[in-house]
Amino acid sequence: MKFNYLILIVMTAFISSCNTKPSVKYPETRKDDTKEMYFGTEVADPYRWLEDDRSEETEKWVEAENKVTFEYLSKIPFRDALKARLTQLTNYEKYGTPFKKNGKYYFYKNDGLQNQSVIYVQDSLNGSPKVFLDPNKLSEDGTVALSGISFSNNGKYCAYIISRSGSDWREIFVIDLATGKLTDDHVQWAKFTSAEWQGDGFYYSAYDAPEKGKEFSNINEYHKIYYHKIGTPQSEDKLTYENKQYPKRFYTAGVSEDEKVLFITESGAGNGNALYMKNLTDKKAQLTLLAGESMEYEYIPMEVLGNRLLIITNDGAPKYKVMETTVNKPKQENWKVLIPEANDVLSGASVIGGKLILTYNKDASDHVYRYDLNGTLINEIQLPALGSVKFSGDKDDTEAFYTFTSFTFPSSIYSYNTETDASKLYRAPKIDFNSDDYVTEQVFFASKDGTKIPMFLTYKKDLKKNGKNPVYLYGYGGFNISMGPGFNTNRIPFLENGGIYAQVNLRGGGEYGEEWHIAGTKMQKQNVFDDFISSAEYLISNKYTCSDKIAIVGGSNGGLLVGACMTQRPELFKVAIPQVGVMDMLRYHKFTIGWNWASDYGTSEDSKEMFEYLKGYSPLHNLKAGTSYPATLVTTADHDDRVVPAHSFKFAATLQAANAGTNPTLIRIETKAGHGAGKPIAKVLEEAADIYSFIMFNLDMKYKE
DSSP states (O other), rough: OOOOOHHHHHHHHHHHHOOOOOOOOOOOOOOOEEEEEEETEEOOTTGGGGGOSSSSSHHHHHHHHHHHHHHHHHTTTTHHHHHHHHHHHHHHEEEOOOOEEETEEEEEEEEESSSSOEEEESSSSSSSOOEEEEEGOOOHHHOOOEEEEEEESSSSSEEEEEEEEOOEEEEEEEEEETEEEEEEEEEEEEEEEOOEEEESEEEEEOOOOOOOOOOOEEEEEEOOEEEEESOOOOGGGGEEOTTTSSSSSSEEEEETSSSSSSEEEOOOSSEEEEEEEEETTTOOOOOOOEEEEOSSSSSEEEETTTTEEEEEEOOOOTEEEEEEEEEESSSSSOOEEEEEEOEEEEEEEEEEEEEEEEEEEHHHHHHHHEOEEETEEEEEESSSSEEEEEEEEOOTTTTEEEEEEEEETEEEEEEEEETTTEEEEEEEEOOOOOGGGGEEEEEEEEEETTTTEEEEEEEETOOSSSSOOOHHHHHHHTTOOOOOOOOOGGGHHHOOOOOOOEOOOOSSSTTTTTTHTTTTTTGGHHHHHHHHHHHHHHHHHTTTTOGGGGGEEETHHHHHHHHHHHOOOOOSSEEEEEEEEEEOOTGGGGGGGGGGGGGHHHHHTTTTHHHHHHHOOOOOOOOTTTTTTOOOEEEEEOOOOOOOTTHHHHHHHHHHHHBBBOOOOOEEESSOOSTEEEEEHHHHHHHHHHHHHHHHHTTTTTOOO
């Protein structure tokens, strides 16, 4: 894409001379007298009517709020120029890691601005690629996304799984590999599932069809596992497993490559899972509980090697270890340690080319090691730099691939020989970005209670610590999820214009194992917010920035993080972007799969103490009238059936009523989109342009090329 540099020069001059902010007049949002009693405490909920996201009144409110928001965003002088730059940066060929199935190689590729990546197939790595499946042809606007594919082991079929408009609901279709045509098979109302093949059929997880009109808000209960036989209607699918005693749990299936073993995991009641197994070669075999009845720890099947069964667990090893047993004696009492717990967190494990390839997370960066199948260390695999890595390969093939990325290192694909330990660059993207102009440093700071917290900082090499640099401060802090280094073209204009990208590894995540995770859950959740607040204070005290130059950003659980921190310390931040956030901590568990987050949060129904703790930090319930809040852009989507948009609706309405300052407090509600996964590039670019222009404008950054 070519830029009109004359227009940009004129526009930049205009921006430099214009310091006024657009005025905002918010829609009137009706309040009612809804109240709820919690352990003797009455809590008002005047905007509860917004929870009905399909009502005519709510739809009119959404339309009115979006009108105000998009009018404001359209008046940001450099918004269009920023979008043009983001589009230019995004417009490059993106390749996925090749993977081998039934003697052929497959890979994902996006030509640059395609809404969805296309799957290609080739007979060899040097062969001519052909389109195997193009998700862009499944919808006119790119809102049907491919969420997974699975090839049958007999080489006859491929099941592919789609999502519509970003919803967590899934549909499964099947391609006949001999003809390349779709079969008549069609599975609906699947959720949190893959397609696990056994013979001419596959196992999948699903719910009963939801109530019409409540598909994206009603609580999800009674997850089941079915077996679908190719050529039969879904109504004839065989119910493989259900547990009516526990309606609010997840059940997922896995089948070994040799199709001799069926695994079933049960989760949703704690921090771990229960693991079951069935020997498919024995018609009389019953489903056997191997471990995890208390669901306190994780038990993850890693590989079946003949009669050997390898399992990853954090039971007795907060940083995880690899155990082994036999298919004939699979119960936990027979397990033996193959790879003991190390000082760093085991974050990935696979068998490739007859070797164990183990990835360890050290201070939020990946290190990879090669072991033999007896658990003896061979060597560390040298990576290009500190960053994040993901391996792909088959257990019987010495050829593997891995993708490596870091903050200034675009995702690149390397081939790897498991016998010779040789890596070779296979594919690297061509992006209009000079990484040599930037530097990433990792700093450690003390949180409120003295705990040492790591943070990555990326910025231009010539940056001066004058206390005036704009900062994009990002965090998550929950559900044992680690935040590693990664590249994103959307950050580049912010960095080009003198900004600092800061990513904090908060407690609640998985960077240092289960103890680190637990330290940010339930009655210790405040630690996460303290960590994030302390990161901002560190950046200020070390002259990187000041409170008028900090934007805080986070999504989902990270949206909760932003909401909690902007209500606890509104004066510390200039801009807040809570994305698809969990904002109502008293009612989150009453929608779709919200109940599953209780292991991290607890619920308002657990006890008086838990209720009071949740209410003490719940973003919705801690907005105070007469307070000056940061410039805020709340983002959500109409098809988000994970964190339902009611969280953001109620928070935005309350914030607009409470805010006493002049900073804008807006909400951006995307249509035909969900929690984020599978969003078409067109929508991604529009949202990125809106968010970054809002941030940069309200941080008083002077946008220029």
